[in-house]
Amino acid sequence: MNERILSIKNSFITESASVSDTKALEILRIKYLSKNGLLPALLSDLKNVAKEDKPAIGKELNLLKNFVESSFKEIKERIDSAGSSSKETIDLSLPARALPLGSKHIITQTMEEITDIFKTLGFGVYEGPEIESDYYNFEALNFAPDHPARDMQDTFFINDTFLLRTHTTPVQIRIMEKQAPPVRAIMPGKVFRNEAVSTRSHYQFHQIDGIFVDHKVTFAELKGTLVAFAKQFYGSDIKFRFRASYFPFTEPSAEMDITCFICKGEGCRICKHSGWLEILGCGMVDPNVFKSVNLDPDVYSGYAFGMGIERIALLKYNITDIRIFFENDVRFLKQFPALK
Numbered sequence: 001m002n003e004r005i006l007s008i009k010n011s012f013i014t015e016s017a018s019v020s021d022t023k024a025l026e027i028l029r030i031k032y033l034s035k036n037g038l039l040p041a042l043l044s045d046l047k048n049v050a051k052e053d054k055p056a057i058g059k060e061l062n063l064l065k066n067f068v069e070s071s072f073k074e075i076k077e078r079i080d081s082a083g084s085s086s087k088e089t090i091d092l093s094l095p096a097r098a099l100p101l102g103s104k105h106i107i108t109q110t111m112e113e114i115t116d117i118f119k120t121l122g123f124g125v126y127e128g129p130e131i132e133s134d135y136y137n138f139e140a141l142n143f144a145p146d147h148p149a150r151d152m153q154d155t156f157f158i159n160d161t162f163l164l165r166t167h168t169t170p171v172q173i174r175i176m177e178k179q180a181p182p183v184r185a186i187m188p189g190k191v192f193r194n195e196a197v198s199t200r201s202h203y204q205f206h207q208i209d210g211i212f213v214d215h216k217v218t219f220a221e222l223k224g225t226l227v228a229f230a231k232q233f234y235g236s237d238i239k240f241r242f243r244a245s246y247f248p249f250t251e252p253s254a255e256m257d258i259t260c261f262i263c264k265g266e267g268c269r270i271c272k273h274s275g276w277l278e279i280l281g282c283g284m285v286d287p288n289v290f291k292s293v294n295l296d297p298d299v300y301s302g303y304a305f306g307m308g309i310e311r312i313a314l315l316k317y318n319i320t321d322i323r324i325f326f327e328n329d330v331r332f333l334k335q336f337p338a339l340k
């Protein structure tokens with residue numbers, strides 16, 4: 001009898017250890033505690049035990065019964081509390097947590113805004129390499145060999161042949177080499193200059209160049225296109241003017257000013273009290289540039305323009321320090337959340 005008690009106790013311990021839900025617990029209960037279960041059977045066998053052994057065996061049986069019953073209680077509590085705590089942690093009705101969402105950098109947004117305007121005017125978009133050769137960056141663009149822009153102060157030279165492009169204008173050469181006129185394209189991208197970093201200048205910034213080449217392209221078309229762009233981008237009430245200027249790759253060359261959109265032309269700190277803001281350089285493609293891409297300047301003509309994006313964004317959003325564009329300070333970036 002003692003052996004049976006021990007073996008039932010052991011098998012109960014083993015079987016109860018793996019019980020983790022109410023269904024398994026009920027199966028265990030039927031096996032051990034129900035009317036036809038192992039424990040009642042054991043208890044009813046007590047009557048067959050010799051009289052003198054009865055007290056000791058009866059005590060063992062009682063201990064086993066108490067042990068089994070208290071184990072059941074414990075297991076049940078464990079199952080119940082696991083069930084209720086998992087109910088607490090998974091609330092399917094809770095709204096989902098918002099994921100932190102990034103947005104395009106304000107320089108990217110500004111470039112896309114400008115690019116979109118030129119697309120509506122029929123311009124395609126092209127990109128060129130940031131590592132450029134001296135030939136594309138300078139020579140093909142009619143920079144004389146002793147032009148000061150080639151000086152070490154302005155250009156990051158990699159070796160005698162390669163450099164970090166100082167403007168997006170070399171992409172004009174690359175397009176004209178590949179594509180016969182008419183060519184109508186804009187070229188956004190990053191440029192680099194060997195300049196001291198300050199509130200107004202940086203060694204990296206962005207530009208958008210544009211070019212249109214065909215038969216009999218005129219300066220009037222250049223003005224018309226740029227005025228259409230400026231009115232869309234800065235507002236239709238701006239006034240504009242073109243000032244004569246100089247670039248090696250255009251002849252004649254000009255710079256375009258618009259009335260200061262901060263003070264509306266009255267004069268303020270941003271426009272240095274002139275009422276005007278310079279927004280881009282432009283001109284008619286120099287005949288020497290056409291020659292370097294094997295186009296006959298007597299047959300073709302074209303206009304070109306280029307603008308700096310940081311300068312435009314600084315002015316537009318009244319930002320006083322260009323360095324902030326490259327610092328990736330989330331407090332700054334978050335102020336320009338537009339998602340396109």
Ligand code: DAH
Nearest residue numbers: 167169281282283304305306
């Ligand atoms: N590449 C010039 C610069 O970096 C800007 C420029 C002026 C581009 C006139 C042009 C242009 O295409 O026609 O300052």
